[in-house]
Amino acid sequence: GDSVTQMEGPVTLSEEAFLTINCTYTATGYPSLFWYVQYPGEGLQLLLKATKADDKGSNKGFEATYRKETTSFHLEKGSVQVSDSAVYFCALKYGNKLVFGAGTILRVKS
Amino acid sequence: EAGVAQSPRYKIIEKRQSVAFWCNPISGHATLYWYQQILGQGPKLLIQFQNNGVVDDSQLPKDRFSAERLKGVDSTLKIQPAKLEDSAVYLCASSFIRSERSDTQYFGPGTRLTVL
Numbered sequence: 757g758d759s760v761t762q763m764e765g766p767v768t769l770s771e772e773a774f775l776t777i778n779c780t781y782t783a784t785g786y787p788s789l790f791w792y793v794q795y796p797g798e799g800l801q802l803l804l805k806a807t808k809a810d811d812k813g814s815n816k817g818f819e820a821t822y823r824k825e826t827t828s829f830h831l832e833k834g835s836v837q838v839s840d841s842a843v844y845f846c847a848l849k850y851g852n853k854l855v856f857g858a859g860t861i862l863r864v865k866s
Numbered sequence: 867e868a869g870v871a872q873s874p875r876y877k878i879i880e881k882r883q884s885v886a887f888w889c890n891p892i893s894g895h896a897t898l899y900w901y902q903q904i905l906g907q908g909p910k911l912l913i914q915f916q917n918n919g920v921v922d923d924s925q926l927p928k929d930r931f932s933a934e935r936l937k938g939v940d941s942t943l944k945i946q947p948a949k950l951e952d953s954a955v956y957l958c959a960s961s962f963i964r965s966e967r968s969d970t971q972y973f974g975p976g977t978r979l980t981v982l
Contacts, residue, residue, distance in 0.1 A: 760908070792973075799870075800909070800957065800973040845908050852922060854899075854971060856908030 758783045760857035762846050768863045775833040777860050779820075779846035782827065787848040789813075789822055789829040794843040794859070803831075803844070838864045868892065870974035872958050878980045884946035887977045891939070891960030898935055899971060900943050901957040909957055915941065945979075953981045 763778040781787065791803040791813070804813030809824035818833045829846060841864045846857040871890040879885050891898050897916050901909035912931065914922040917938040926933070930949070935941040945952055955978050959971040 799975040800959075802970050802972075805970070847908070849969070852914060853911060856910075858906065858908050 758787065758848060758850055758853070758855050760846050760848055760855055762844075762857035762860050764858075764860070766861035766863055768865065769836055771838055771864055771866050772835045773864075775831070775836045775840075775862070777831040777844055777846075777862070779829045779831065779857060780827050781829065781846075781848050783848055783850050785850055786824070787850040789820070790847040790849065790854070791818070791820055791829070791831050792845040792847060792856075794845065796842070800845065836862070836864045838866050840864050870958055870960055870972055872956075872974040872977055874977055875975065876978050876980075878982065879948055881950055881981050882947040884944065885948055885979060886942055886944045887956050887958075887979075889941045889943070889958030889974060891941070891958070892972055895960035895962055895972075896938070897961045897963065898941050899959040899961075900933055900941070901959065903955040903957055903976070905954070912943070948979075948981045950981050953979055955979070 759782045761780050788807045790805045792800045793803045794800050804815040806813040806822040812821045820829050820831045843859045843861050845859045848855050873888050899914050900912045902912050903909040912926045913933045915935040918935045933943045955976040957976045958974045961969050961971045963969050
């Protein structure tokens with residue numbers, strides 16, 4: 757069935773470091789891809805999305821490119837801040853179902 | 867615009883007791899979802915409603931879980947009787963349309979259930 761695999765965390769970075777969180781997927785068709793973020797004590801929020809191959813989603817300095825050839829949707833940010841500390845979830849949507857990865861904890865130190 | 871509302875935020879019960887969670891989606895959203903998020907895992911879809919009809923409940927443990935969405939707005943998820951493995955955060959989400967590729971689901975803050 758459809759599935760999403762994320763890199764295991766926690767990922768610990770210093771402020772202003774470069775961030776990459778890897779995400780790969782398995783799907784029978786061509787899904788839409790999403791990154792959701794969960795800040796401490798809050799609900800899941802959509803961070804960015806891409807609906808077809810080579811699309812780039814971006815928001816709040818984060819970017820991810822839909823790579824069909826490698827079935828990947830890696831999340832990147834050039835310079836992280838302490839306020840980016842959260843859990844990041846990669847997800848795919850095919851048909852009516854949203855399938856999530858296990859999440860990656862990001863901790864940013866000042 | 868008000869977000870998805872859920873209550874209660876926290877609930878602690880003994881095993882074999884029953885519990886109910888309530889969700890009020892964003893106004894105008896036809897589709898409502900209930901997810902279960904076990905610690906250390908991503909959310910897993912339990913049930914999806916389109917207006918007041920069920921469109922997917924394939925992962926709902928129907929021997930103990932039930933859900934309804936009367937009048938196509940608010941929804942209630944019930945567990946009876948609860949088991950230890952039901953300890954999780956129960957998330958409600960809503961969206962405008964279920965079939966659009968770019969359709970965004972908006973999540974509530976969740977209800978954290980602890981079964982002792």
